[in-house]
Amino acid sequence: MTDMRTSDERDDVQATTGAQAEHAGNGAGNDAARELDVARRAFLRNTAAAGVVALGGGLTLYTISGEVLAKKAEEPLDPKKRWGMLIDTTKCREGCDKCVQACKKENGWDAEPGSRTDVQWIRKVEVRDPKTGFLASLPVMCQHCANPPCVDVCPTGASMQRADGIVRVDMHICIGCRYCMMACPYKARSFVHEDIPEEKKRFHAPMGKGVVTSCDFCAHRIDVGQIPACAEACPEGAMLFGDLNDPDSALARRLKEIPSYQIRADLGTDNGIRYTRLP
Amino acid sequence: MRATGRKIIMAGLAGSVIMLSGMTAQAGGDIAPKVPIDRTKGECVLPGDQMRREHMKILVHRRDDTMYQGIRGGKAAFSACLNCHMVKDDAGKPVTIESPRHFCRVCHDFAAVKVDCWSCHKSVPDDAGNINALKGADKEAEKASMFARLMNFVQGGAK
Numbered sequence: 344m345t346d347m348r349t350s351d352e353r354d355d356v357q358a359t360t361g362a363q364a365e366h367a368g369n370g371a372g373n374d375a376a377r378e379l380d381v382a383r384r385a386f387l388r389n390t391a392a393a394g395v396v397a398l399g400g401g402l403t404l405y406t407i408s409g410e411v412l413a414k415k416a417e418e419p420l421d422p423k424k425r426w427g428m429l430i431d432t433t434k435c436r437e438g439c440d441k442c443v444q445a446c447k448k449e450n451g452w453d454a455e456p457g458s459r460t461d462v463q464w465i466r467k468v469e470v471r472d473p474k475t476g477f478l479a480s481l482p483v484m485c486q487h488c489a490n491p492p493c494v495d496v497c498p499t500g501a502s503m504q505r506a507d508g509i510v511r512v513d514m515h516i517c518i519g520c521r522y523c524m525m526a527c528p529y530k531a532r533s534f535v536h537e538d539i540p541e542e543k544k545r546f547h548a549p550m551g552k553g554v555v556t557s558c559d560f561c562a563h564r565i566d567v568g569q570i571p572a573c574a575e576a577c578p579e580g581a582m583l584f585g586d587l588n589d590p591d592s593a594l595a596r597r598l599k600e601i602p603s604y605q606i607r608a609d610l611g612t613d614n615g616i617r618y619t620r621l622p
Numbered sequence: 623m624r625a626t627g628r629k630i631i632m633a634g635l636a637g638s639v640i641m642l643s644g645m646t647a648q649a650g651g652d653i654a655p656k657v658p659i660d661r662t663k664g665e666c667v668l669p670g671d672q673m674r675r676e677h678m679k680i681l682v683h684r685r686d687d688t689m690y691q692g693i694r695g696g697k698a699a700f701s702a703c704l705n706c707h708m709v710k711d712d713a714g715k716p717v718t719i720e721s722p723r724h725f726c727r728v729c730h731d732f733a734a735v736k737v738d739c740w741s742c743h744k745s746v747p748d749d750a751g752n753i754n755a756l757k758g759a760d761k762e763a764e765k766a767s768m769f770a771r772l773m774n775f776v777q778g779g780a781k
């Protein structure tokens with residue numbers, strides 16, 4: 344087992360999947376409330392996005408039209424893209440944590456198994472359907488929600504969504520209040536509790552004591568036309584990364600072929616990470 | 623009584639300011655710290671005196687470009703600063719911010735300015751050749767447009 348959570352956290356996930364089934368049979372009152380919530384979030388996000396455009400000064404925001412082109416380092420990102428990933432849980436092996444190891448190496452964090460305080464960007468989770476006993480093993484990281492609650496609650500604007508859908512923390516303005524950690528339904532964020540010694544720092548993935556961090560889809564790699572380190576490391580090819588908005592991308596084509604699911608889709612966060620099969 | 627006292631203080635202050643500026647003018651070349659740079663790797667993004675005044679603005683501007691637009695690489699990249707300004711110790715290893723010889727500390731120690739950058743950022747380039755940001759820095763057109771934006775910013779165009 345490579346499950347890195349303590350046993351009570353495991354119960355959490357089971358309870359969550361149970362709640363999902365329960366919610367499906369729930370009345371319409373909830374749905375209306377949820378739609379309102381999603382609309383409010385979208386409004387807040389769009390106002391924030393307007394700020395981003397102004398920040399860019401006279402920059403061209405739209406760079407590429409038509410075919411998918413890998414972004415070059417010095418070009419601004421393409422807001423028409425929305426990065427996402429399909430995780431094939433039928434391929435993901437129980438006990439394998441190569442994606443987690445690759446992320447640790449790439450982004451310079453380390454977590455003791457079972458620690459509740461160490462920085463953790465991605466973890467392997469074993470989820471079992473309590474009714475049938477069916478077990479799935481899957482990596483869980485920031486789900487890069489289209490309606491991210493972590494962005495809604497941030498008092499400083501540090502928790503942000505890039506125009507290409509990547510959700511990350513601008514650690515330069517994060518005050519470490521940890522509100523986003525409370526808001527994230529996926530426990531995707533961690534607070535950096537201790538100073539990180541120079542030799543453990545990664546040049547392209549800075550983080551330090553007093554701020555919150557989370558998976559940024561390897562923005563530093565995507566920005567130079569590479570794919571995230573986890574997807575690259577998976578020996579089973581279980582992680583398919585791509586542009587959700589481009590119907591011709593390998594990801595979009597695959598998503599069209601087979602059913603896929605978002606974790607806790609009932610929350611309306613519209614995750615960018617999808618799974619082929621969830622208990 | 624009070625007013626006179628203040629006048630005396632003011633006069634004293636003015637005197638010392640004049641004295642101080644006189645000193646700087648006289649001995650400026652000797653006491654101002656020299657930022658170590660490897661000129662074989664090319665010229666800096668801006669001339670030295672301008673860099674001394676503007677580098678923090680450039681860094682913040684660039685920081686936002688990277689955070690919001692994903693712009694990386696090129697001459698204004700953080701990695702590029704380290705690449706040219708890196709100081710090596712006697713064993714030939716780049717010195718970290720722990721050392722007073724680190725190029726940032728050369729000036730900041732002198733000016734008694736303590737910056738927060740290095741609690742998160744690594745103060746030496748990665749050894750693994752993993753400086754993705756430096757890749758793709760070879761397109762002249764991109765460089766030129768980056769410079770234009772930078773100059774525009776420095777001259778007060780985009781704040």
Ligand code: SF4
Nearest residue numbers: 485486488491493527
């Ligand atoms: S998974 Fe959590 S941290 Fe990631 S975007 Fe959604 S709410 Fe934010």
Ligand code: SF4
Nearest residue numbers: 497517518520521523
């Ligand atoms: S911890 Fe930082 S990113 Fe999270 S809500 Fe507070 S200021 Fe925003």
